[in-house]
Amino acid sequence: MRIYVAGHRGMVGSAILRQLEAQGLDELITRSSAELDLTDQSAVAAFMQEVRPDAVILAAAKVGGILANNSYPAQFIYENLMMECNVIHAAWKAGVQKLLQLGSSCIYPKLAAQPMAEDALLTGQLEPTNEPYAIAKIAGIKLCESYNRQYGTDYRSVMPTNLYGPGDNFHPENSHVLPALIRRFHEAVRDGQEDVVIWGSGTPRREFLHVDDMAAASLFVMGLDRVKYSQETQPMLSHINVGTGIDVTIRELAETVARVTGFAGRLSFDTSKPDGTPRKLLDVSRLKRLGWQATIPLETGVKETYEWFLNQAPDALRAK
Numbered sequence: 001m002r003i004y005v006a007g008h009r010g011m012v013g014s015a016i017l018r019q020l021e022a023q024g025l026d027e028l029i030t031r032s033s034a035e036l037d038l039t040d041q042s043a044v045a046a047f048m049q050e051v052r053p054d055a056v057i058l059a060a061a062k063v064g065g066i067l068a069n070n071s072y073p074a075q076f077i078y079e080n081l082m083m084e085c086n087v088i089h090a091a092w093k094a095g096v097q098k099l100l101q102l103g104s105s106c107i108y109p110k111l112a113a114q115p116m117a118e119d120a121l122l123t124g125q126l127e128p129t130n131e132p133y134a135i136a137k138i139a140g141i142k143l144c145e146s147y148n149r150q151y152g153t154d155y156r157s158v159m160p161t162n163l164y165g166p167g168d169n170f171h172p173e174n175s176h177v178l179p180a181l182i183r184r185f186h187e188a189v190r191d192g193q194e195d196v197v198i199w200g201s202g203t204p205r206r207e208f209l210h211v212d213d214m215a216a217a218s219l220f221v222m223g224l225d226r227v228k229y230s231q232e233t234q235p236m237l238s239h240i241n242v243g244t245g246i247d248v249t250i251r252e253l254a255e256t257v258a259r260v261t262g263f264a265g266r267l268s269f270d271t272s273k274p275d276g277t278p279r280k281l282l283d284v285s286r287l288k289r290l291g292w293q294a295t296i297p298l299e300t301g302v303k304e305t306y307e308w309f310l311n312q313a314p315d316a317l318r319a320k
């Protein structure tokens, strides 16, 4: 099968590429954003007509943590909407039958009952700090559902919880919490600092899934051939949560990262920074019933990611 992996240089895209390459069953097609800007409708249309892949995995997006989302709302909604519309429409025009796109757990209401099941979608107000991004991700789900209903395609959406692992974004301001803390604690140990500042109150709870588990779940959902799309299965397969089903407080996460990096100083909490959603634990029972569950425990994953950071991350990343 000829599979186009959009976003193959990203944390998730590169993990999916690694697993597909290890299987050795498919011809893999990739383009960097410099080679193909997915917000450019005509460029995407021309590419898809020329390449005509058998399947598409859309792991490209404008991605960032709570501060990035809160600082660049126009880019988060525009770029993600454009990438989804361009790739999904051009895939359909080129006769692509199978597509998988990645949404996010932030699509669910800020105060949804926990754990959040797939049918909690559109039942309440979204978290303001990432509402533009969430709206774009909800639009992605509805795009796939609508093309399936009108054109008979088999376009699926997976909703990842917070992800981490090799290839993550460790930017001090724009990254997600786990890579941000790995870098900050690493630098504190390197520079002999006594204190590390954690954003917010430390009380929000988050669920963290290793990117290799996410890649495996993505290929599992993509390969669910035995569950064909139909009016009956559509609601079940509209979007599927992917997570561990276990969450921790941000304070507990910081204590884990301190242990892994060897930091023995003090944690302080900067409550001028936003907490965001108080909790967003996913109900992962639907995917479990379909036959998949996560395998990498958090502390093991954090240790492995820190090793990657120490050995693989570009030197500039570890520069002062």
Ligand SMILES: NC(=O)C1=CN([C@@H]2O[C@H](COP(=O)(O)OP(=O)(O)OC[C@H]3O[C@@H](n4cnc5c(N)ncnc54)[C@H](OP(=O)(O)O)[C@@H]3O)[C@@H](O)[C@H]2O)C=CC1
Residues within 6 Å of the ligand: 006, 007, 008, 009, 010, 011, 012, 013, 031, 032, 033, 034, 036, 037, 038, 039, 058, 059, 060, 061, 062, 063, 079, 102, 103, 104, 105, 160, 161, 162, 163, 164, 167, 168, 169, 176
């Ligand atoms: N990280 C997380 O915690 C979570 C991520 N997700 C979702 O998972 C998916 C992957 O996220 P993640 O791997 O973390 O993201 P990354 O930021 O690591 O990778 C995103 C990729 O998208 C590509 N991209 C961005 N803009 C464009 C563009 N205009 N044209 C072409 N390519 C573009 C980039 O390509 P290039 O490198 O070539 O510039 C980049 O490699 C996204 O859909 C994200 O919303 C969902 C929940 C949590």
Ligand SMILES: C[C@H]1O[C@H](OP(=O)(O)OP(=O)(O)OC[C@H]2O[C@@H](n3cnc4c(=O)[nH]c(N)nc43)[C@H](O)[C@@H]2O)[C@@H](O)[C@@H](O)C1=O
Residues within 6 Å of the ligand: 064, 065, 066, 067, 069, 104, 105, 106, 130, 133, 134, 161, 162, 163, 173, 174, 175, 176, 177, 178, 180, 181, 197, 198, 199, 200, 201, 204, 206, 250, 273, 274, 275, 276, 277
């Ligand atoms: C995946 C998910 O990711 C985002 O939502 P988020 O989970 O709120 O994002 P986050 O990982 O940035 O923060 C989680 C919690 O952690 C606290 N926190 C402490 N210290 C740091 C810190 O140093 N950096 C960051 N980023 N957060 C910190 C922070 O205050 C918050 O309480 C959106 O992209 C959303 O759209 C989405 O999809």
